[in-house]
Amino acid sequence: MQTYDVIIIGAGHNGLVCAAYLLKAGYSVLLLEKRPVPGGAATTEECLPETAPGFKFNLCAIDHEFIHLGPVVQELELEKYGLEYLPCDPVVFCPHPDGKYFLGHKSLEKTCGEIARYSPRDAAKYAEYTEYWLKIINALTPMFNAPPKSIIDIAGNYNFSKIKDLVSTLGSVNKTMDFVRNMLSSAEDILNEWFDSEFLKAPLARLAAEMGVPPSQKNLGIGAMMMAMRHNPGMARPRGGTGALVQALVNLVKSKGGDIFTDKHVEKVLIDNGKAVGVRVQGGQEYRGRCGVISNIDAQRLFLQMLDKTDVDAVDPALWERLERRIVNNNETILKIDLALDEPLRFVHHQHQDAYLIGSILIADSVAHVEEAHAKCMMGEIPDSNPSVYMALPSALDPSLAPPGKHTLWIEFFAPYQIKGTEGTGLKGTGWTENLKHQVADKVIDKIAEYAPNLKNTIIARRVESPAELGERLGAYKGNYYHIDMTLEQMVFFRPLPELANYKTPFEGLFLTGAGTHPGGSISGMPGRNCARVFLQTQQPMAQSLKDAREALLSMVSSVLKSR
Numbered sequence: 389m390q391t392y393d394v395i396i397i398g399a400g401h402n403g404l405v406c407a408a409y410l411l412k413a414g415y416s417v418l419l420l421e422k423r424p425v426p427g428g429a430a431t432t433e434e435c436l437p438e439t440a441p442g443f444k445f446n447l448c449a450i451d452h453e454f455i456h457l458g459p460v461v462q463e464l465e466l467e468k469y470g471l472e473y474l475p476c477d478p479v480v481f482c483p484h485p486d487g488k489y490f491l492g493h494k495s496l497e498k499t500c501g502e503i504a505r506y507s508p509r510d511a512a513k514y515a516e517y518t519e520y521w522l523k524i525i526n527a528l529t530p531m532f533n534a535p536p537k538s539i540i541d542i543a544g545n546y547n548f549s550k551i552k553d554l555v556s557t558l559g560s561v562n563k564t565m566d567f568v569r570n571m572l573s574s575a576e577d578i579l580n581e582w583f584d585s586e587f588l589k590a591p592l593a594r595l596a597a598e599m600g601v602p603p604s605q606k607n608l609g610i611g612a613m614m615m616a617m618r619h620n621p622g623m624a625r626p627r628g629g630t631g632a633l634v635q636a637l638v639n640l641v642k643s644k645g646g647d648i649f650t651d652k653h654v655e656k657v658l659i660d661n662g663k664a665v666g667v668r669v670q671g672g673q674e675y676r677g678r679c680g681v682i683s684n685i686d687a688q689r690l691f692l693q694m695l696d697k698t699d700v701d702a703v704d705p706a707l708w709e710r711l712e713r714r715i716v717n718n719n720e721t722i723l724k725i726d727l728a729l730d731e732p733l734r735f736v737h738h739q740h741q742d743a744y745l746i747g748s749i750l751i752a753d754s755v756a757h758v759e760e761a762h763a764k765c766m767m768g769e770i771p772d773s774n775p776s777v778y779m780a781l782p783s784a785l786d787p788s789l790a791p792p793g794k795h796t797l798w799i800e801f802f803a804p805y806q807i808k809g810t811e812g813t814g815l816k817g818t819g820w821t822e823n824l825k826h827q828v829a830d831k832v833i834d835k836i837a838e839y840a841p842n843l844k845n846t847i848i849a850r851r852v853e854s855p856a857e858l859g860e861r862l863g864a865y866k867g868n869y870y871h872i873d874m875t876l877e878q879m880v881f882f883r884p885l886p887e888l889a890n891y892k893t894p895f896e897g898l899f900l901t902g903a904g905t906h907p908g909g910s911i912s913g914m915p916g917r918n919c920a921r922v923f924l925q926t927q928q929p930m931a932q933s934l935k936d937a938r939e940a941l942l943s944m945v946s947s948v949l950k951s952r
């Protein structure tokens with residue numbers, strides 16, 4: 389039996405980030421990953437070796453924004469381990485059926501210039517709107533980059549500019565109430581309050597719906613900030629694909645003596661006297677963690693699949709049922725399409741420019757179009773009669789992803805996990821079959837071809853992954869790539885449940901990280917870093933708290949001095 393200080397279940401990017409911090413602090417770490425490759429929902433794979441050799445596909449995440457709101461890349465010096473971010477600019481292109489289009493640049497001023505071609509009023513409002521959300525983001529990032537219940541950590545993250553933005557957006561009762569009202573509102577309501585033009589509201593609604601809900605969903609007004617992040621800190625992609633971020637983390641973990649064992653499906657957490665002491669993988673092999681076990685998979689999967697109910701009941705008699713019934717996963721996930729192309733897309737009806745191909749390309753004809761795309765999923769219906777799509781041509785920014793002159797197209801089509809009326813049939817009883825996923829993909833491709841008519845004749849090969857297959861690959865309940873829904877009642881102190889919200893569990897030595905913990909899903913590394921901080925505080929409470937307090941004080945003092 390092999391023994392390490394810490395065993396991490398799953399080598400998603402958050403597990404790897406967490407491992408990196410622990411290794412840097414001197415702990416020995418083993419990551420156990422069920423797939424043949426590490427990275428989880430952050431891999432780049434040459435997955436069509438026969439029909440499209442040399443084409444590298446981002447099987448899940450592509451656009452990185454949240455990670456630039458935190459210190460992970462700098463603190464872990466990931467450039468030294470091979471990571472290079474390529475900034476996207478323009479950041480968004482959204483063609484419209486009436487010939488208008490939205491082209492979002494990193495520069496707010498340039499973007500306003502694009503909007504002013506159609507609506508000077510909306511251009512002026514867009515500047516105000518973006519500035520408001522940028523201040524909110526700046527004011528809130530200290531909370532994203534700290535465990536939700538750690539006041540010292542949160543305080544330490546506030547520098548002068550963040551305090552200024554906090555005061556200017558939340559510094560009076562009315563401003564705070566207005567912010568709360570925005571949070572309780574829906575992205576659609578907020579967009580209608582600010583703007584007139586559909587060509588502008590539709591792409592903003594499309595981006596807001598990345599939270600995994602329709603734009604009309606109340607309590608998720610926070611989705612309205614998604615475009616602002618593309619102005620600052622901006623959007624970027626690792627050269628070589630999202631998998632290059634994972635590769636840099638793997639290089640770092642290995643260089644610090646960490647181990648990553650792939651094809652190791654953890655099936656049990658070993659509990660001894662209320663303490664997590666290790667894990668057992670399929671096949672029976674056991675691995676011991678002297679200081680504990682950290683889970684990169686969410687609390688539902690960890691507790692309900694890997695622990696005995698009697699052990700859970702012994703530490704918290706209410707927890708099992710709360711995990712089973714209180715955590716919410718709606719029915720929406722993704723049908724993923726990856727295409728190898730002979731030539732890039734051409735948006736001939738919209739005065740094609742190659743610049744359109746650099747950032748995300750959105751098919752969102754109206755806010756109602758986006759609404760239908762997400763509302764139908766919740767009802768178990770496939771919204772494929774008029775598909776709304778988030779896609780990208782990653783090889784336009786990074787030619788290393790395809791053979792010379794060729795391209796890859798990444799298409800995200802939101803679809804239900806369980807199709808209504810097909811319960812018990814298809815893969816995992818979801819109703820999804822080989823035939824059906826290809827029929828749906830054909831309709832998605834037809835829709836894109838309305839805007840880029842050269843698409844169909846340029847496809848060399850394709851890979852279509854149904855929601856059920858995605859769920860199988862990630863291991864996530866209902867294919868939820870955020871592990872659990874990103875709704876307000878499951879955020880911050882409530883993620884995944886109040887009693888589990890600070891990365892700790894009622895079992896000594898058992899910790900949670902990953903998308904199912906604060907601040908949630910997407911490529912950020914924040915849950916991994918925050919969890920590592922909590923783990924270290926648990927090991928040496930006095931020493932770590934003093935270190936954190938010292939760092940917090942130094943950071944505040946230096947920021948005040950810089951601002952003078």
Ligand SMILES: Cc1cc2nc3c(=O)[nH]c(=O)nc-3n(C[C@H](O)[C@H](O)[C@H](O)COP(=O)(O)OP(=O)(O)OC[C@H]3O[C@@H](n4cnc5c(N)ncnc54)[C@H](O)[C@@H]3O)c2cc1C
Pocket residue numbers: 397398399400401402403420421422423426427428429430447448449450451452453454652653654655684685722724800858861862863869870901902903904908909910911912
């Ligand atoms: C199609 C798609 C597109 C996306 N696009 C974006 C995007 O553009 N930008 C963005 O920011 N985010 C995007 N996301 C979301 C983002 O990829 C995820 O939220 C994020 O990668 C989650 O990281 P994680 O490390 O927390 O969890 P995961 O990546 O889910 O990692 C968990 C790991 O645990 C492993 N595992 C599971 N069960 C076991 C077990 N029993 N034993 C051992 N290992 C196990 C899994 O294989 C996986 O490697 C996208 C997601 C999808 C699916």
